Amino acid sequence: MAGSVIDHAHVWMGYLARPRELLARSYDGIWELISNGTLVYIPGLSKTIHIGPREVALGLAVGIPALSVTRYLVYFVTGYIKYRMQASKTGLPMVSVPYLETNIFFSNLVRTNTYKRLFGMLPSWSKRWARWVRPEWRWIAKYSIHADMGDIFQVVTPEQINVNIADADVLMDVLNRRTEFTKYQPINGIVAVFGENVLTVEHHDWTRHRKVIGPSFSESTNAIVWNETIRQASAMLRYWRNTPPSDHKLLLHSLKLVGLNVMSYVEFGIPLPFDHEKDVTVIGEMIGALIAPKWLLPLLGNEFGQMLDAKAAIDSYIHAILEREESAPGQNVSESGKETLISALVKANAEAMAEEATGSPRAGLSNSEILGNVYVMILAALDTTSTALQFALINLAIHQDKQAWLHEQLDKDLASAEVPLSADPATWEYDTLFRKLTGPMCVAYETLRTHPSIPATLRWTGSEPRTITWHEDPLKSPRHIVLPAQSVVVLNFVGVQYNPKYWGLDAAEYKPERWAMESYTHEEQKDQGIQPSAKFPGVRRPPRGAFLPWSEGFRACLGRRFAETQMAAVLAVLFSQYRCEIRQQPGETSEGAKRRAQRALDGATMQMSLAARDRIELVWVPRK
Template sequence: KQLFTLHTVQVPVDLIRFHDIWGPTVGSVEGQEWKNHRKIINYGFGPSTLPIVWEESIHQTETLIDRWARDEFVVKSPRTWMSRIALHVIAGIFFDTRMDWKDTESSNTNNDSYTSSLPNAILTIMLHLGVLFVTPRWLLGKLPFEPFQKTNKAFVDFTNYMLELRAKVLEKSDEVSTKRSRTMLESIVVAGSTNLSDPTVQPLSKESILGNIFFMMMAGHETAGNTLGFALLLLAVHPDSQNQVQQEVDDVLGERPKSDWSVETDYRALQKGYLGAVLTETLRLYHPVQFVWRTNVAETTVYDSTGDSHVVPANTLFCVNFAAAFSNPSTWPQAKISSAKRADLHFSRALDFNPTKWVHTREVTDNPTHWPFGQGGRTCPGKAMAQIEMVAVLATLLKNYSIELVITEDVLKACGDDHRIARERTRDDAIRRLEDDVEANLTIAMLKDLPIRLRGRFDETSP
């Protein structure tokens, strides 16, 4: 906590600058410059945005379920689909562009100036972020290999789309400023390009406007997508928790049509209740930001948990390890499982998934042991957006469907066609894989697919 609040401790901007594909962004600057960027992006998260996040997330989930029907409701890689849904919601909120689930190849542009549609360019860039970060811009278009060529085309298209959209907003900036509901792009362009009534806000260069839009797309895409992906897997291995969510979703939403579900009442009830607790517990065990960097610009005294002080020399690099802090067994009691069983299940953290601990304590904003959205001035500005999106997706899915693990024919055969034993074996294997197959670098992901299946809650076909 001290590292998020001491004024001598800052973000090591030199380490973060690789994100600056267009120009400096809120994530790569410090001091007064950061305050200015932050004020500008905060305009994008105004109250009119949140109901749109809610509605778009519900719409995207409904259409995704239709898409999954084509695969008989087997979802091979939950995380991939959930990252896609997060991107679709971002496209809706940021650009008022509705992405659909068609294969990318089929959504080409009708405009000769571009090689791909805006949704396609967004998708390609997000899938090739690594290429974009490590390749100098001048080299990107010259390398004759497909990933570089594809990324370069998407990068050029995306830049031109953004510039065109920015120019359109500036042409009608008076009209846009008085709109009740603005896209993220409109809010940032207006706040960052014109002199607002707030004299403390300095205009940003067009490169920084583009950079901030892109940075927020990145920050809001894998984070929410990964969390939802892990939440689906955890609910599949913990059917009791899933039942509790479904019970709550039924109580809160009843038989009302989705068009009546509201962000003011329904979202708030679900976020405060067990569904919000499931998401908080998922963020504790599989946090999408595994660590962040900080550095101190002057000698700094920090205190450990026993109260002892430590003097840290200036320019020390700190790795704030979210993953370790959120799983420290001295803070977070483990589930009561015999050590033999725990060893057999590879000491998987999935065993310790227990949302109940959050039901009454989650709203504590200054929790010293768990801060999934950060602490201090750099707290995540997308927190409300992410929470609304994640609650909307899970509520829409679990209202009519249950999530279960996929029992393969081989396992069923090996278990002598006994479905109960096969289910147990599949669950144990999934719990092991939720430890063994998890790769945690800067962010976290399953290395290999762990499929799930949706089953209609009101179907009677389950064996």
């Protein structure tokens, strides 16, 4: 008996020693493992060994997990050594971590309460790397990690090197070299689920997409955005005013509904009421349907089946509009008779296809590519703009002095446009008022600076090393740094937007007035090189490369003016006649409510964009 146990133990050890050279075959119901000398290193076992099915199953149960662990450890160690050696050649500071924050399994694990409890039990030395593996670590750290490590540093893992950048000049250099630093495709693949679009393609394909998509974002489109946003924001305010706060949907939910309704009207010419409960349901269904791959949805139960139905309905509807536009161009218009965004898109595509028919290189988009771009537009309206407005409203409710500044500035803005304070927002004209909304735009920009919807974006060096030039010390010669091939370049937007080199020692403070030209004397404007924005005369131009909510360079966001128009209109409607406060919970003081709201902001998490997930209710009170 003892000998049998020892023999079995030796067999299992053999699985671990040379598993790939073992051959298994069936004979008379008995599994025969033939070693062919592979177990020669184990005394007494250099022969064919006959064991039963139970032993085989047990051997596999032990051997396969052990092999997987061994293989991972080998991969871990060799990968770490390889990338550590590459990173050391750059001369940049580095930190080593076991995995990237983009690892879906581990990034979700670190959010669990179990992990948090275990983390509290770890020795202090191991916690040095733990902060780097949370998906939101850049948002949590702001500029503080760069203050410790430098404006450019590396995070080294067994998988790759991540070069983190919070220097404005280097950021702009990378953004402008779009053929050398391409978008990081593993992340782009998430958005490509909708279909190839202007965010996912590169090189000539990107030029082709941009040529077709660009004309859709015209001033006439922005005027439609302005009018419909005012209508939706006014309806949202009435809902908030006439419904007890405890019965409200989440603040972010309401703002997403505004975004959805505006996009429905601007893109398809279909007006939707704000308070339609079915529309509220569709938001959640559509977002889930957009993000999840088609093949996965049927496997996830009835709720996800509804998402599949929602996506199928959206696909069918958009295809019908495309067919109608192609057969009768210009028929899909809004109630005002103006061309919708999808009409402009189809028109531009038809012109590109006509150019292609003359023998020019491929210029038009396929229907699936048009569909992909339409989805990306919807997602942007639902997510990034809505979360930015959520951050703006909560910040203004916390910082009552900043809200008072907005009220005062907004009154000046309306007066400068000769708009009476008592005028119905529905009468506000885009051409007359939008460019004069200094207060709302200062709030919008400061919110996007301190709470960027996308804290960072990724680029890729590709198959060749890339050289960047860094003026680390203005008193010394610039450094020329060679980044290894196949390295990820992380453009840390939140880092550069909190960098005191560009925003002063108060960079961490929420100060909308820092954007107002009137906040600076003529001497300060001259000494600091502060100039007015080309679009908004009362708003300062940000330091180049230090404010990137819409990115910059060749691949800057095409929908920037769309988002600016929507944010300015919502803020102007809400704060022209009302002020807001954080609704206090039972037994809570006003200051306690503000602290709770601040914790919600600080604890924002990433999904498609950064957003506060905790329930924060606002109370709207008429201005005196």
